Amino acid sequence: MSVHLDLHALQTLPPSNINRDDLGSPKTATYGGVRRARVSSQSWKRAMREKFTTAGLVPAEDLAVRTRHGIGLLATSLCTLRPGLGKEAAAEIAEKVLTQATGASTDTAATRRKTTVTSAPPTKEILFLGHRQIDRLAALAAEGADDITAFLKTRTNATALTEAVRSADAVDIALFGRMIAAGDDLNVDAAVQVAHALAVHRTPVEADFFSAVDDLAHDTGAGMIGQREFTAPTLYRYASLTGPDLATNLTAYAGAMTVQTVTAAVVRVFAESLPSGSVTSYAHQTRPTVLIATVTGTPLSHAAAFETPVETAAGGYLPAAAARLAEHASALSAAYGDPAAVSWILTTDPRASEPLHALATRTATIGELADTAAAELAARTTTARAAA
Structure with a gap:
């Protein structure tokens, strides 16, 4: 039952x-x-x-973030663990780690649109990742940062990477589930x-007609007019x-x-x-x-x-x-x-x-x-x- x-x-x-x-x-x-x-x-x-965050009902570290800028988040966390890495190097490492872990692909057409966290490019897919997942991926990236390609080819490291990203270690993922088209094994059925x-x-x-008055104008006309719709x-x-x-x-x-x-x-x-x-x-x-x-x-x-x-x-x-x-x-x-x-x-x-x-x-x-x-x-x- x-x-x-x-x-x-x-x-x-x-x-x-x-x-x-x-x-x-x-x-x-x-x-x-x-x-x-x-x-x-x-x-x-x-x-x-x-509301979980704004009302303080769930600690921030217990939540996830849904974004195309996961590479940037991972690179930022990696820079904290390996301060000697430059932002560009951290972004390159983060891209290799996240794309291998999730199956997501970099949106090369949007690489000029920088994120707010690093100069890393976005992914084509929106990813829903827990903050602890990002930290675990960053720890693995930091461990293999000297030669990330060789590090990820090792079966033990690849397995650890997969386990880290598969984890549903976030309250909102546990509640609302997760669907990532690029990786079926990352999906979580919602409880809500x-x-x-x-x-x-x-x-x-209904339609709401509105106008704006130019504060510096001396005529009686509107500076602009517009219309928006609403219900009650x-x-x-x-x-x-x-x-x-x-x-x-x-x-x-x-x-x-x-x-x-x-x-x-x-x-x-x-x-x-x-x-x-x-x-x-x-x-x-x-x-x-x-x-x-x-x-x-x-x-x-x-x-x-x-x-x-x-x-x-x-x-x-x-x-x-x-x-x-x-x-x-x-x-x-x-x-x-x-x-x-x-x-x-x-x-x-x-x-x-x-x-x-x-x-x-x-x-x-x-x-x-x-x-x-x-x-x-x-x-x-x-x-x-x-x-x-």
């Missing part, structure tokens, strides 16, 4: 454009036959990864699934974390965090992260009005509760959305759910979310909800792994 932590949220945004398409318009989706605001899972996962956030109601995309949706958000998968992915992790502490961090960043698109124009920072955490053996999204869009005559979507969510969650749980599932709810509007109170234990703070749900998931994960 598997064990999952399901996270559900209802979150209202003011006028905003937090996730744009290729034309700069807010992303949308047709669901239930009507157009809805949408925020892609990739956008929100990146915001969650960034994040759905596209979707408005619970039909969502018009109430979103349903869903994510699911599989406890045994997380525990397996953390096997190679050398830090101090556990399944429980990592899970608590995930709950926090799910609730507190927000994509930052156009934030200086809209200052759209909000938190979920409703947050539900459920530990269960059967992960279930409740997006189908809103297949028929919420419509209200008096305005305000949240009370109707909470009632719709409660009705759907109860019916789905009765028909398909896990009788042993336990849930907790955090809400900043108890009256609007009253229909949901019968489904979950009330909590007063995000810390209480995160710690309680994480402890339950960790305990059940330990039991499930022992039974397996």
